[in-house]
Amino acid sequence: MELGKQLSAMEAERIYSGANSAIWHSHHEASHHSLLTTREEDYVATLIRVGTPLLAARWAEVLAPHGVSIRISGVFCHARPQVRFAHPGSPIELADLLIVHRHTAKTKRSVCRALLVQAKMSDDGTHVLASNDAQLHLFTTWPDFNFVDRSMDPAVRKLNEKGKGSRYALVRKAHDFPEDISWPDQSPWAEAKAALLLEGTKSFARTLGDMLLGRDGRPTNLIRPTNDWSRLIAELLKITGAKTFRRSNIRLDPKPRLTETEFPGERTLFMAHSKSFTSAPGSLMSILGVNFLPISQTSSGGGDNVGSLIVS
Template identity: 30%
Template sequence: MTFMSNVSPSRTLIDKLAFEADLAIDAALRAGSPTMIRSPRTEIEFVAAVTLGSVHDIATAWRPLCRAAGLRLTLTGVFCHAAPRVRFLDGNGRQRQCELADLLIVADVGSPKSFVRQAVLVQAKMARAMQRVSLAGPSSRVQLDLYQNWHVFDFSDPVYGLSQLNLMTGAGAIYSGTIGVLDRHLHLKAQPVWTQHRVKPTPATVSNEPRLGTFMAEMAGNAIGFGREASPSLQTDWSKTIERLLDVTYKQIFHNKAVLGPGGMRRGAHEIVYLMRSLDSAVSSASSGGPPYDYEIQPDDSRPGGISLVHIVLRPFD
Protein backbone atom coordinates (compact mmCIF):
# COMPACT_ATOMS: atom_id res chain seq x y z
CA MET A 1 0.00 0.00 0.00
CA THR A 2 1.19 3.43 -0.88
CA PHE A 3 1.61 5.58 2.23
CA MET A 4 1.80 9.35 2.28
CA SER A 5 2.82 10.38 5.80
CA ASN A 6 2.59 14.06 4.96
CA VAL A 7 -1.10 13.74 4.09
CA SER A 8 -2.52 10.81 6.06
CA PRO A 9 -4.43 11.82 9.22
CA SER A 10 -2.74 11.28 12.57
CA ARG A 11 -3.98 8.73 15.09
CA THR A 12 -5.35 11.53 17.24
CA LEU A 13 -7.27 13.00 14.31
CA ILE A 14 -8.69 9.62 13.28
CA ASP A 15 -10.01 9.05 16.81
CA LYS A 16 -11.71 12.45 16.78
CA LEU A 17 -13.21 11.81 13.33
CA ALA A 18 -14.48 8.42 14.50
CA PHE A 19 -16.19 9.90 17.55
CA GLU A 20 -17.95 12.61 15.56
CA ALA A 21 -19.00 10.27 12.73
CA ASP A 22 -20.46 7.72 15.14
CA LEU A 23 -22.38 10.49 16.87
CA ALA A 24 -23.84 11.80 13.60
CA ILE A 25 -24.70 8.34 12.30
CA ASP A 26 -26.39 7.40 15.58
CA ALA A 27 -28.66 10.44 15.23
CA ALA A 28 -29.49 9.56 11.62
CA LEU A 29 -30.22 5.92 12.43
CA ARG A 30 -32.55 7.01 15.21
CA ALA A 31 -34.44 9.80 13.46
CA GLY A 32 -33.74 9.32 9.75
CA SER A 33 -33.01 12.15 7.31
CA PRO A 34 -34.90 15.44 6.88
CA THR A 35 -36.65 13.98 3.82
CA MET A 36 -38.01 10.88 5.60
CA ILE A 37 -41.53 10.85 7.00
CA ARG A 38 -40.77 8.19 9.63
CA SER A 39 -37.81 6.77 11.49
CA PRO A 40 -35.95 4.10 9.49
CA ARG A 41 -36.88 0.45 10.05
CA THR A 42 -35.47 -1.57 7.15
CA GLU A 43 -32.01 -2.04 5.67
CA ILE A 44 -32.66 0.26 2.72
CA GLU A 45 -34.15 2.94 4.99
CA PHE A 46 -31.09 2.85 7.26
CA VAL A 47 -28.81 3.22 4.21
CA ALA A 48 -30.88 6.23 3.17
CA ALA A 49 -30.64 7.66 6.69
CA VAL A 50 -26.84 7.44 6.60
CA THR A 51 -26.30 8.80 3.10
CA LEU A 52 -29.01 11.48 3.28
CA GLY A 53 -29.16 12.25 6.98
CA SER A 54 -25.67 12.00 8.46
CA VAL A 55 -23.41 13.33 5.69
CA HIS A 56 -24.03 17.01 6.41
CA ASP A 57 -23.54 16.55 10.17
CA ILE A 58 -20.35 14.55 9.66
CA ALA A 59 -18.97 17.18 7.28
CA THR A 60 -19.85 19.97 9.72
CA ALA A 61 -18.00 18.20 12.56
CA TRP A 62 -15.06 16.98 10.49
CA ARG A 63 -14.25 20.13 8.53
CA PRO A 64 -12.65 22.19 11.36
CA LEU A 65 -10.77 19.13 12.64
CA CYS A 66 -9.34 18.47 9.18
CA ARG A 67 -8.57 22.14 8.57
CA ALA A 68 -6.53 22.29 11.77
CA ALA A 69 -4.51 19.34 10.44
CA GLY A 70 -3.91 21.05 7.08
CA LEU A 71 -6.45 18.94 5.20
CA ARG A 72 -9.33 20.04 3.00
CA LEU A 73 -12.42 17.83 3.29
CA THR A 74 -15.00 16.98 0.66
CA LEU A 75 -17.76 14.59 1.72
CA THR A 76 -20.40 13.29 -0.66
CA GLY A 77 -23.46 11.18 0.07
CA VAL A 78 -25.62 9.55 -2.59
CA PHE A 79 -28.64 7.33 -2.04
CA CYS A 80 -29.99 5.07 -4.77
CA HIS A 81 -33.01 2.86 -4.21
CA ALA A 82 -31.65 0.17 -6.50
CA ALA A 83 -28.17 -1.36 -6.61
CA PRO A 84 -26.08 -2.85 -9.42
CA ARG A 85 -26.53 -6.59 -9.84
CA VAL A 86 -23.84 -9.09 -10.76
CA ARG A 87 -23.91 -12.68 -11.97
CA PHE A 88 -21.39 -15.45 -11.40
CA LEU A 89 -20.88 -19.21 -11.26
CA ASP A 90 -20.55 -20.50 -7.71
CA GLY A 91 -18.15 -23.24 -6.62
CA ASN A 92 -20.54 -25.91 -7.90
CA GLY A 93 -20.90 -24.31 -11.32
CA ARG A 94 -24.41 -22.97 -10.67
CA GLN A 95 -25.43 -19.62 -12.12
CA ARG A 96 -26.04 -17.07 -9.35
CA GLN A 97 -27.14 -13.44 -9.33
CA CYS A 98 -27.30 -10.88 -6.53
CA GLU A 99 -26.90 -7.21 -5.68
CA LEU A 100 -23.26 -6.25 -5.49
CA ALA A 101 -23.76 -4.07 -2.39
CA ASP A 102 -26.19 -1.84 -0.56
CA LEU A 103 -23.52 0.80 0.03
CA LEU A 104 -20.09 1.76 -1.29
CA ILE A 105 -17.70 3.69 0.95
CA VAL A 106 -14.65 5.33 -0.64
CA ALA A 107 -11.87 7.38 0.96
CA ASP A 108 -9.37 9.28 -1.21
CA VAL A 109 -6.43 10.74 0.71
CA GLY A 110 -3.71 12.80 -0.94
CA SER A 111 -3.27 15.28 -3.77
CA PRO A 112 -5.40 14.94 -6.92
CA LYS A 113 -2.39 13.62 -8.84
CA SER A 114 -1.16 11.27 -6.12
CA PHE A 115 -3.63 9.81 -3.69
CA VAL A 116 -4.44 6.55 -1.94
CA ARG A 117 -7.98 5.24 -2.36
CA GLN A 118 -9.55 2.86 0.13
CA ALA A 119 -12.91 1.33 -0.77
CA VAL A 120 -15.32 -1.20 0.65
CA LEU A 121 -18.61 -2.74 -0.43
CA VAL A 122 -21.24 -3.15 2.29
CA GLN A 123 -24.23 -5.47 2.50
CA ALA A 124 -26.61 -4.15 5.16
CA LYS A 125 -28.46 -6.74 7.28
CA MET A 126 -30.84 -6.43 10.21
CA ALA A 127 -29.88 -8.27 13.40
CA ARG A 128 -32.39 -11.06 14.10
CA ALA A 129 -32.17 -10.46 17.85
CA MET A 130 -29.97 -8.55 20.28
CA GLN A 131 -26.34 -9.15 19.25
CA ARG A 132 -27.39 -11.97 16.92
CA VAL A 133 -26.69 -12.06 13.20
CA SER A 134 -28.34 -14.48 10.78
CA LEU A 135 -27.36 -14.79 7.13
CA ALA A 136 -29.48 -17.86 6.46
CA GLY A 137 -31.85 -16.45 3.82
CA PRO A 138 -31.34 -17.49 0.18
CA SER A 139 -30.24 -14.04 -1.04
CA SER A 140 -27.98 -13.53 1.99
CA ARG A 141 -26.27 -16.86 1.34
CA VAL A 142 -25.57 -15.94 -2.28
CA GLN A 143 -24.18 -12.52 -1.30
CA LEU A 144 -22.06 -14.07 1.44
CA ASP A 145 -20.69 -16.68 -0.98
CA LEU A 146 -19.64 -13.91 -3.35
CA TYR A 147 -17.94 -11.86 -0.61
CA GLN A 148 -16.18 -14.83 0.97
CA ASN A 149 -14.90 -16.37 -2.26
CA TRP A 150 -15.03 -13.61 -4.90
CA HIS A 151 -16.00 -15.79 -7.80
CA VAL A 152 -15.30 -14.20 -11.17
CA PHE A 153 -18.37 -12.08 -11.95
CA ASP A 154 -20.02 -9.91 -14.60
CA PHE A 155 -22.16 -6.82 -14.12
CA SER A 156 -25.69 -7.63 -15.26
CA ASP A 157 -26.28 -4.12 -16.61
CA PRO A 158 -24.18 -3.49 -19.73
CA VAL A 159 -23.73 0.19 -18.84
CA TYR A 160 -20.94 -0.78 -16.45
CA GLY A 161 -19.02 -2.33 -19.33
CA LEU A 162 -17.12 -4.76 -17.09
CA SER A 163 -17.13 -8.53 -17.15
CA GLN A 164 -15.03 -11.47 -15.96
CA LEU A 165 -13.86 -9.48 -12.95
CA ASN A 166 -11.50 -11.33 -10.65
CA LEU A 167 -11.21 -9.49 -7.34
CA MET A 168 -8.86 -12.15 -5.98
CA THR A 169 -6.02 -10.57 -7.94
CA GLY A 170 -3.98 -8.10 -5.91
CA ALA A 171 -3.66 -7.81 -2.15
CA GLY A 172 -6.41 -7.64 0.44
CA ALA A 173 -9.26 -9.38 -1.40
CA ILE A 174 -10.89 -10.44 1.87
CA TYR A 175 -11.35 -6.77 2.82
CA SER A 176 -13.32 -5.91 -0.33
CA GLY A 177 -16.73 -6.65 1.16
CA THR A 178 -18.22 -6.33 4.64
CA ILE A 179 -21.52 -7.02 6.36
CA GLY A 180 -23.10 -3.99 8.00
CA VAL A 181 -25.29 -5.23 10.86
CA LEU A 182 -28.10 -2.99 12.06
CA ASP A 183 -29.11 -3.91 15.59
CA ARG A 184 -32.28 -2.25 16.86
CA HIS A 185 -32.18 -4.33 20.05
CA LEU A 186 -28.72 -3.49 21.36
CA HIS A 187 -29.54 -0.35 23.33
CA LEU A 188 -32.51 1.05 25.18
CA LYS A 189 -34.40 4.12 23.91
CA ALA A 190 -34.66 2.57 20.43
CA GLN A 191 -31.13 3.56 19.38
CA PRO A 192 -30.12 1.37 16.42
CA VAL A 193 -26.43 0.57 16.11
CA TRP A 194 -24.59 -0.11 12.81
CA THR A 195 -21.50 -2.31 13.18
CA GLN A 196 -19.14 -3.43 10.42
CA HIS A 197 -18.31 -7.15 10.23
CA ARG A 198 -15.71 -9.01 8.23
CA VAL A 199 -17.12 -11.81 6.10
CA LYS A 200 -14.79 -14.49 7.49
CA PRO A 201 -15.67 -16.12 9.75
CA THR A 202 -19.35 -15.81 8.88
CA PRO A 203 -20.82 -13.16 11.20
CA ALA A 204 -23.03 -14.61 13.93
CA THR A 205 -22.81 -12.16 16.85
CA VAL A 206 -22.32 -8.46 17.49
CA SER A 207 -19.42 -8.05 19.92
CA ASN A 208 -16.44 -5.73 19.45
CA GLU A 209 -16.84 -4.83 15.79
CA PRO A 210 -16.28 -1.18 14.81
CA ARG A 211 -19.28 1.04 14.31
CA LEU A 212 -19.82 2.51 10.87
CA GLY A 213 -18.49 5.98 11.70
CA THR A 214 -15.32 4.53 13.20
CA PHE A 215 -14.89 2.32 10.14
CA MET A 216 -15.14 5.35 7.86
CA ALA A 217 -12.59 7.30 9.91
CA GLU A 218 -10.15 4.38 9.83
CA MET A 219 -10.56 4.20 6.06
CA ALA A 220 -9.61 7.87 5.87
CA GLY A 221 -6.45 6.92 7.74
CA ASN A 222 -5.67 4.11 5.25
CA ALA A 223 -5.80 1.56 8.07
CA ILE A 224 -5.20 -2.05 7.10
CA GLY A 225 -8.36 -4.14 7.35
CA PHE A 226 -10.70 -1.18 6.91
CA GLY A 227 -11.53 -1.52 3.26
CA ARG A 228 -9.12 -2.40 0.48
CA GLU A 229 -6.82 -0.21 -1.53
CA ALA A 230 -8.42 0.71 -4.85
CA SER A 231 -6.12 3.48 -6.11
CA PRO A 232 -6.72 3.88 -9.86
CA SER A 233 -2.99 3.56 -10.51
CA LEU A 234 -3.10 -0.09 -9.42
CA GLN A 235 -5.13 -1.03 -12.51
CA THR A 236 -6.50 -4.15 -10.80
CA ASP A 237 -9.99 -5.51 -11.36
CA TRP A 238 -10.87 -4.17 -7.91
CA SER A 239 -9.67 -0.63 -8.66
CA LYS A 240 -11.41 -0.69 -12.05
CA THR A 241 -14.65 -1.85 -10.43
CA ILE A 242 -14.62 0.99 -7.90
CA GLU A 243 -13.74 3.59 -10.53
CA ARG A 244 -16.59 2.41 -12.73
CA LEU A 245 -19.11 2.42 -9.87
CA LEU A 246 -18.13 6.00 -9.06
CA ASP A 247 -18.27 7.03 -12.69
CA VAL A 248 -21.75 5.61 -13.33
CA THR A 249 -23.11 6.99 -10.07
CA TYR A 250 -21.75 10.51 -10.52
CA LYS A 251 -22.40 10.90 -14.23
CA GLN A 252 -26.02 9.86 -14.21
CA ILE A 253 -28.17 12.82 -15.21
CA PHE A 254 -31.82 13.14 -14.36
CA HIS A 255 -33.69 14.98 -17.10
CA ASN A 256 -36.76 17.06 -16.37
CA LYS A 257 -36.96 19.97 -18.74
CA ALA A 258 -39.82 21.65 -16.91
CA VAL A 259 -37.77 21.87 -13.71
CA LEU A 260 -34.13 21.71 -14.76
CA GLY A 261 -34.10 22.96 -18.31
CA PRO A 262 -32.45 21.07 -21.18
CA GLY A 263 -29.18 20.47 -19.33
CA GLY A 264 -30.49 18.30 -16.53
CA MET A 265 -28.73 17.98 -13.21
CA ARG A 266 -25.50 16.07 -12.79
CA ARG A 267 -24.63 14.20 -9.65
CA GLY A 268 -21.46 15.00 -7.78
CA ALA A 269 -21.20 18.53 -9.11
CA HIS A 270 -20.94 20.10 -5.67
CA GLU A 271 -19.30 19.41 -2.37
CA ILE A 272 -22.24 17.63 -0.77
CA VAL A 273 -24.81 15.96 -2.97
CA TYR A 274 -27.95 14.24 -1.73
CA LEU A 275 -29.97 11.97 -3.96
CA MET A 276 -33.04 9.95 -3.06
CA ARG A 277 -34.58 7.65 -5.62
CA SER A 278 -37.85 5.83 -5.29
CA LEU A 279 -39.59 3.85 -7.98
CA ASP A 280 -40.84 6.95 -9.74
CA SER A 281 -39.18 10.05 -8.32
CA ALA A 282 -35.96 11.57 -7.12
CA VAL A 283 -34.99 14.36 -4.77
CA SER A 284 -31.65 16.02 -5.27
CA SER A 285 -29.75 18.96 -3.84
CA ALA A 286 -26.30 20.46 -3.90
CA SER A 287 -27.02 22.56 -0.82
CA SER A 288 -24.97 22.01 2.32
CA GLY A 289 -28.11 22.77 4.30
CA GLY A 290 -29.83 19.56 3.24
CA PRO A 291 -32.19 18.54 0.47
CA PRO A 292 -35.02 20.91 -0.39
CA TYR A 293 -38.42 19.37 0.18
CA ASP A 294 -40.02 20.78 -2.98
CA TYR A 295 -37.57 19.49 -5.59
CA GLU A 296 -39.32 16.49 -7.12
CA ILE A 297 -37.34 15.45 -10.16
CA GLN A 298 -38.93 12.80 -12.34
CA PRO A 299 -36.36 10.73 -14.21
CA ASP A 300 -37.54 10.40 -17.79
CA ASP A 301 -34.91 8.02 -19.09
CA SER A 302 -34.00 4.44 -18.25
CA ARG A 303 -30.36 4.88 -17.42
CA PRO A 304 -29.09 3.11 -14.29
CA GLY A 305 -29.12 4.66 -10.84
CA GLY A 306 -25.61 3.74 -9.71
CA ILE A 307 -24.95 2.75 -6.11
CA SER A 308 -25.54 4.34 -2.71
CA LEU A 309 -22.32 6.00 -1.74
CA VAL A 310 -20.34 7.80 0.93
CA HIS A 311 -17.24 9.38 -0.60
CA ILE A 312 -14.59 10.98 1.62
CA VAL A 313 -11.89 13.09 -0.01
CA LEU A 314 -9.02 14.60 2.01
CA ARG A 315 -6.60 16.87 0.16
CA PRO A 316 -3.70 18.93 1.47
CA PHE A 317 -4.20 22.68 1.33
CA ASP A 318 -2.29 24.26 -1.54
Protein backbone atom coordinates in the same frame (compact mmCIF):
# COMPACT_ATOMS: atom_id res chain seq x y z
CA MET B 1 1.53 11.07 4.34
CA GLU B 2 -1.66 9.28 5.39
CA LEU B 3 -3.96 11.20 7.71
CA GLY B 4 -3.56 8.64 10.48
CA LYS B 5 0.10 9.65 10.82
CA GLN B 6 -0.69 13.37 11.01
CA LEU B 7 -3.22 13.30 13.84
CA SER B 8 -2.69 12.79 17.55
CA ALA B 9 -4.43 9.97 19.41
CA MET B 10 -6.98 12.44 20.77
CA GLU B 11 -7.67 13.85 17.30
CA ALA B 12 -8.15 10.34 15.91
CA GLU B 13 -10.74 9.68 18.62
CA ARG B 14 -12.51 12.88 17.57
CA ILE B 15 -12.70 11.46 14.04
CA TYR B 16 -14.38 8.33 15.43
CA SER B 17 -16.75 10.25 17.70
CA GLY B 18 -17.73 12.52 14.81
CA ALA B 19 -18.62 9.49 12.70
CA ASN B 20 -20.53 7.96 15.62
CA SER B 21 -22.55 11.14 16.09
CA ALA B 22 -23.41 11.31 12.37
CA ILE B 23 -24.50 7.66 12.34
CA TRP B 24 -26.68 7.97 15.45
CA HIS B 25 -28.42 11.16 14.30
CA SER B 26 -29.10 9.73 10.83
CA HIS B 27 -30.44 6.53 12.40
CA HIS B 28 -32.72 8.60 14.63
CA GLU B 29 -33.98 10.63 11.66
CA ALA B 30 -34.83 7.50 9.66
CA SER B 31 -36.82 6.06 12.56
CA HIS B 32 -38.55 9.37 13.24
CA HIS B 33 -39.65 10.01 9.64
CA SER B 34 -40.67 6.49 8.63
CA LEU B 35 -44.31 6.13 7.68
CA LEU B 36 -44.14 2.34 8.09
CA THR B 37 -41.53 -0.02 9.52
CA THR B 38 -38.07 1.44 8.93
CA ARG B 39 -36.14 -0.71 6.46
CA GLU B 40 -32.39 -1.09 6.14
CA GLU B 41 -32.41 0.91 2.89
CA ASP B 42 -34.16 3.75 4.76
CA TYR B 43 -31.35 3.78 7.31
CA VAL B 44 -28.70 3.71 4.59
CA ALA B 45 -30.41 6.49 2.61
CA THR B 46 -30.66 8.68 5.70
CA LEU B 47 -27.02 8.04 6.57
CA ILE B 48 -26.23 9.63 3.21
CA ARG B 49 -28.79 12.46 3.33
CA VAL B 50 -28.44 13.40 7.01
CA GLY B 51 -25.17 11.83 8.11
CA THR B 52 -22.99 13.21 5.32
CA PRO B 53 -23.18 16.93 6.29
CA LEU B 54 -22.82 16.08 9.99
CA LEU B 55 -19.78 13.94 9.23
CA ALA B 56 -18.19 16.64 7.10
CA ALA B 57 -18.66 19.31 9.77
CA ARG B 58 -17.19 17.21 12.58
CA TRP B 59 -14.24 15.96 10.54
CA ALA B 60 -13.46 19.42 9.14
CA GLU B 61 -12.95 20.76 12.67
CA VAL B 62 -10.20 18.19 13.24
CA LEU B 63 -8.51 18.32 9.84
CA ALA B 64 -8.45 22.06 9.07
CA PRO B 65 -5.69 22.93 11.62
CA HIS B 66 -3.48 20.39 9.82
CA GLY B 67 -4.01 22.04 6.45
CA VAL B 68 -6.34 19.31 5.20
CA SER B 69 -9.67 19.98 3.51
CA ILE B 70 -12.36 17.32 3.28
CA ARG B 71 -14.86 16.67 0.49
CA ILE B 72 -17.64 14.18 1.21
CA SER B 73 -20.21 13.18 -1.40
CA GLY B 74 -23.15 10.96 -0.57
CA VAL B 75 -25.42 9.46 -3.23
CA PHE B 76 -28.33 7.06 -2.76
CA CYS B 77 -28.85 5.42 -6.15
CA HIS B 78 -31.76 3.87 -8.00
CA ALA B 79 -29.36 1.93 -10.24
CA ARG B 80 -28.77 -1.64 -9.22
CA PRO B 81 -25.55 -3.23 -10.44
CA GLN B 82 -26.32 -6.96 -10.20
CA VAL B 83 -23.72 -9.65 -10.76
CA ARG B 84 -23.88 -13.20 -12.08
CA PHE B 85 -21.59 -16.01 -10.93
CA ALA B 86 -21.64 -19.78 -10.41
CA HIS B 87 -24.30 -20.04 -7.68
CA PRO B 88 -28.00 -21.02 -7.78
CA GLY B 89 -28.95 -17.75 -6.06
CA SER B 90 -27.26 -15.65 -8.73
CA PRO B 91 -27.71 -12.98 -10.04
CA ILE B 92 -27.71 -10.72 -6.98
CA GLU B 93 -26.74 -7.18 -6.09
CA LEU B 94 -23.04 -6.45 -5.75
CA ALA B 95 -23.36 -4.60 -2.41
CA ASP B 96 -25.44 -1.99 -0.58
CA LEU B 97 -22.76 0.57 0.14
CA LEU B 98 -19.48 1.63 -1.41
CA ILE B 99 -17.08 3.67 0.70
CA VAL B 100 -14.14 5.36 -1.00
CA HIS B 101 -11.51 7.64 0.52
CA ARG B 102 -8.92 9.38 -1.61
CA HIS B 103 -6.27 11.57 -0.01
CA THR B 104 -4.19 13.98 -2.07
CA ALA B 105 -1.01 15.35 -0.50
CA LYS B 106 0.56 18.74 -1.19
CA THR B 107 2.93 16.95 -3.56
CA LYS B 108 -0.16 15.99 -5.64
CA ARG B 109 0.48 12.32 -4.85
CA SER B 110 -2.76 10.58 -3.93
CA VAL B 111 -3.66 7.37 -2.14
CA CYS B 112 -7.09 5.76 -2.30
CA ARG B 113 -8.90 3.00 -0.42
CA ALA B 114 -12.31 1.44 -1.07
CA LEU B 115 -14.71 -0.84 0.78
CA LEU B 116 -17.85 -2.66 -0.40
CA VAL B 117 -20.46 -3.12 2.35
CA GLN B 118 -23.56 -5.30 2.58
CA ALA B 119 -26.08 -4.17 5.23
CA LYS B 120 -28.25 -6.46 7.38
CA MET B 121 -30.77 -5.58 10.07
CA SER B 122 -30.20 -6.85 13.61
CA ASP B 123 -31.75 -6.48 17.06
CA ASP B 124 -28.90 -7.95 19.12
CA GLY B 125 -25.71 -7.20 17.19
CA THR B 126 -25.76 -10.53 15.33
CA HIS B 127 -27.39 -11.94 12.21
CA VAL B 128 -27.51 -15.57 11.05
CA LEU B 129 -27.27 -16.15 7.31
CA ALA B 130 -28.40 -19.25 5.44
CA SER B 131 -25.63 -21.65 4.46
CA ASN B 132 -26.60 -21.27 0.79
CA ASP B 133 -26.85 -17.47 0.92
CA ALA B 134 -25.61 -16.16 -2.43
CA GLN B 135 -24.38 -12.84 -1.01
CA LEU B 136 -22.35 -14.67 1.62
CA HIS B 137 -20.82 -16.88 -1.07
CA LEU B 138 -19.89 -13.76 -3.02
CA PHE B 139 -18.38 -11.98 -0.02
CA THR B 140 -16.43 -15.00 1.26
CA THR B 141 -15.07 -16.48 -1.98
CA TRP B 142 -15.32 -13.65 -4.53
CA PRO B 143 -15.62 -15.91 -7.56
CA ASP B 144 -15.27 -14.62 -11.10
CA PHE B 145 -18.42 -12.66 -11.99
CA ASN B 146 -19.88 -10.34 -14.58
CA PHE B 147 -22.52 -7.61 -14.42
CA VAL B 148 -25.97 -8.21 -15.86
CA ASP B 149 -26.86 -4.50 -15.98
CA ARG B 150 -26.48 -3.06 -19.47
CA SER B 151 -24.89 0.12 -18.16
CA MET B 152 -21.90 -1.84 -16.83
CA ASP B 153 -19.05 -3.44 -18.77
CA PRO B 154 -20.06 -7.13 -19.27
CA ALA B 155 -16.46 -8.39 -19.00
CA VAL B 156 -15.69 -11.10 -16.43
CA ARG B 157 -14.25 -9.63 -13.21
CA LYS B 158 -11.49 -11.28 -11.18
CA LEU B 159 -11.19 -9.21 -8.01
CA ASN B 160 -8.79 -11.37 -5.98
CA GLU B 161 -10.57 -9.96 -2.93
CA LYS B 162 -9.51 -11.40 0.46
CA GLY B 163 -11.63 -9.31 2.82
CA LYS B 164 -9.77 -5.98 2.92
CA GLY B 165 -12.25 -4.48 0.49
CA SER B 166 -15.51 -6.12 1.60
CA ARG B 167 -17.48 -6.19 4.85
CA TYR B 168 -20.96 -6.57 6.32
CA ALA B 169 -22.68 -3.87 8.37
CA LEU B 170 -25.31 -4.66 11.00
CA VAL B 171 -27.97 -1.97 11.37
CA ARG B 172 -29.96 -1.79 14.60
CA LYS B 173 -33.67 -2.45 14.05
CA ALA B 174 -34.88 -0.25 16.88
CA HIS B 175 -34.26 3.39 17.66
CA ASP B 176 -32.53 3.81 21.03
CA PHE B 177 -30.55 6.52 22.73
CA PRO B 178 -26.80 5.80 23.01
CA GLU B 179 -27.00 4.96 26.71
CA ASP B 180 -29.41 2.14 25.85
CA ILE B 181 -27.28 0.67 23.04
CA SER B 182 -24.93 -2.13 24.10
CA TRP B 183 -23.26 -2.45 20.69
CA PRO B 184 -19.60 -1.34 20.24
CA ASP B 185 -19.17 2.38 20.97
CA GLN B 186 -22.94 2.52 21.67
CA SER B 187 -23.44 2.90 17.91
CA PRO B 188 -26.56 1.65 16.05
CA TRP B 189 -24.32 0.42 13.21
CA ALA B 190 -21.63 -2.26 13.61
CA GLU B 191 -19.13 -3.91 11.30
CA ALA B 192 -19.10 -7.69 10.86
CA LYS B 193 -16.76 -10.00 8.98
CA ALA B 194 -18.37 -12.17 6.31
CA ALA B 195 -19.48 -15.44 7.98
CA LEU B 196 -22.60 -17.54 8.59
CA LEU B 197 -22.94 -15.81 11.96
CA LEU B 198 -22.46 -12.08 11.54
CA GLU B 199 -21.23 -10.50 14.77
CA GLY B 200 -20.83 -6.77 15.29
CA THR B 201 -17.36 -6.65 16.81
CA LYS B 202 -16.52 -3.08 15.80
CA SER B 203 -18.64 0.03 15.43
CA PHE B 204 -19.23 1.21 11.89
CA ALA B 205 -18.12 4.63 13.08
CA ARG B 206 -14.63 3.19 13.53
CA THR B 207 -14.82 1.64 10.08
CA LEU B 208 -15.56 5.07 8.57
CA GLY B 209 -12.87 6.68 10.70
CA ASP B 210 -10.30 4.03 9.82
CA MET B 211 -11.06 4.56 6.14
CA LEU B 212 -10.31 8.26 6.53
CA LEU B 213 -7.16 7.58 8.56
CA GLY B 214 -5.81 5.06 6.04
CA ARG B 215 -6.18 2.08 8.38
CA ASP B 216 -8.91 0.14 6.59
CA GLY B 217 -10.15 -0.58 3.10
CA ARG B 218 -8.40 -1.99 0.05
CA PRO B 219 -5.87 0.14 -1.85
CA THR B 220 -7.39 1.40 -5.08
CA ASN B 221 -6.07 3.34 -8.07
CA LEU B 222 -8.81 5.49 -9.59
CA ILE B 223 -6.51 7.47 -11.90
CA ARG B 224 -4.74 4.57 -13.64
CA PRO B 225 -6.59 1.35 -12.75
CA THR B 226 -4.27 -1.61 -13.26
CA ASN B 227 -6.47 -4.44 -11.94
CA ASP B 228 -10.13 -5.47 -11.92
CA TRP B 229 -10.65 -4.15 -8.38
CA SER B 230 -9.60 -0.60 -9.23
CA ARG B 231 -11.46 -0.70 -12.54
CA LEU B 232 -14.60 -1.86 -10.70
CA ILE B 233 -14.51 0.96 -8.14
CA ALA B 234 -13.86 3.59 -10.83
CA GLU B 235 -16.74 2.23 -12.91
CA LEU B 236 -19.15 2.19 -9.95
CA LEU B 237 -18.34 5.80 -9.10
CA LYS B 238 -18.76 6.92 -12.70
CA ILE B 239 -21.89 4.99 -13.70
CA THR B 240 -23.79 3.97 -10.57
CA GLY B 241 -22.96 7.17 -8.73
CA ALA B 242 -24.72 9.28 -11.37
CA LYS B 243 -28.14 7.72 -10.69
CA THR B 244 -30.55 8.66 -7.94
CA PHE B 245 -33.83 7.46 -6.44
CA ARG B 246 -36.41 8.35 -3.83
CA ARG B 247 -37.52 6.76 -0.54
CA SER B 248 -41.17 7.51 0.13
CA ASN B 249 -41.17 5.64 3.47
CA ILE B 250 -38.90 8.25 5.03
CA ARG B 251 -40.54 11.09 3.08
CA LEU B 252 -37.66 11.71 0.71
CA ASP B 253 -40.35 11.63 -1.96
CA PRO B 254 -43.96 12.49 -1.14
CA LYS B 255 -45.38 11.14 -4.42
CA PRO B 256 -47.46 8.01 -3.69
CA ARG B 257 -46.72 6.37 -7.06
CA LEU B 258 -43.18 5.67 -5.94
CA THR B 259 -43.65 2.44 -4.04
CA GLU B 260 -41.22 -0.10 -2.64
CA THR B 261 -41.55 -2.37 -5.65
CA GLU B 262 -40.32 0.36 -7.97
CA PHE B 263 -36.91 0.33 -6.34
CA PRO B 264 -35.43 -3.18 -6.26
CA GLY B 265 -31.75 -3.42 -5.41
CA GLU B 266 -31.05 0.12 -4.23
CA ARG B 267 -27.38 1.10 -4.06
CA THR B 268 -25.42 3.69 -2.20
CA LEU B 269 -22.11 5.33 -2.91
CA PHE B 270 -20.25 7.24 -0.24
CA MET B 271 -17.03 9.03 -1.04
CA ALA B 272 -14.66 11.13 1.05
CA HIS B 273 -11.83 13.12 -0.52
CA SER B 274 -9.25 14.83 1.68
CA LYS B 275 -6.62 17.20 0.36
CA SER B 276 -3.67 18.93 1.98
CA PHE B 277 -3.50 22.70 1.50
CA THR B 278 -1.72 25.75 2.86
CA SER B 279 -3.83 27.42 5.55
CA ALA B 280 -4.95 30.97 4.90
CA PRO B 281 -6.30 33.62 7.29
CA GLY B 282 -10.02 33.51 7.99
CA SER B 283 -12.64 31.52 9.81
CA LEU B 284 -12.93 27.75 9.56
CA MET B 285 -15.96 27.95 7.26
CA SER B 286 -14.37 30.58 5.02
CA ILE B 287 -11.29 28.39 4.64
CA LEU B 288 -13.27 25.22 3.91
CA GLY B 289 -16.34 26.52 2.13
CA VAL B 290 -19.55 24.53 2.48
CA ASN B 291 -21.88 24.04 -0.48
CA PHE B 292 -24.78 21.76 -1.33
CA LEU B 293 -24.44 20.57 -4.90
CA PRO B 294 -26.97 18.47 -6.83
CA ILE B 295 -26.03 15.10 -8.26
CA SER B 296 -26.95 14.81 -11.93
CA GLN B 297 -29.87 12.52 -12.71
CA THR B 298 -29.40 9.91 -15.42
CA SER B 299 -31.70 7.13 -14.22
CA SER B 300 -34.43 6.24 -16.67
CA GLY B 301 -36.61 5.20 -13.75
CA GLY B 302 -36.99 8.76 -12.46
CA GLY B 303 -36.11 10.16 -9.07
CA ASP B 304 -35.10 13.43 -7.52
CA ASN B 305 -31.58 14.76 -7.33
CA VAL B 306 -30.05 13.82 -4.02
CA GLY B 307 -28.07 16.70 -2.51
CA SER B 308 -24.45 15.99 -1.65
CA LEU B 309 -22.52 17.98 0.89
CA ILE B 310 -19.24 19.06 -0.65
CA VAL B 311 -16.62 20.43 1.70
CA SER B 312 -13.45 21.48 -0.05
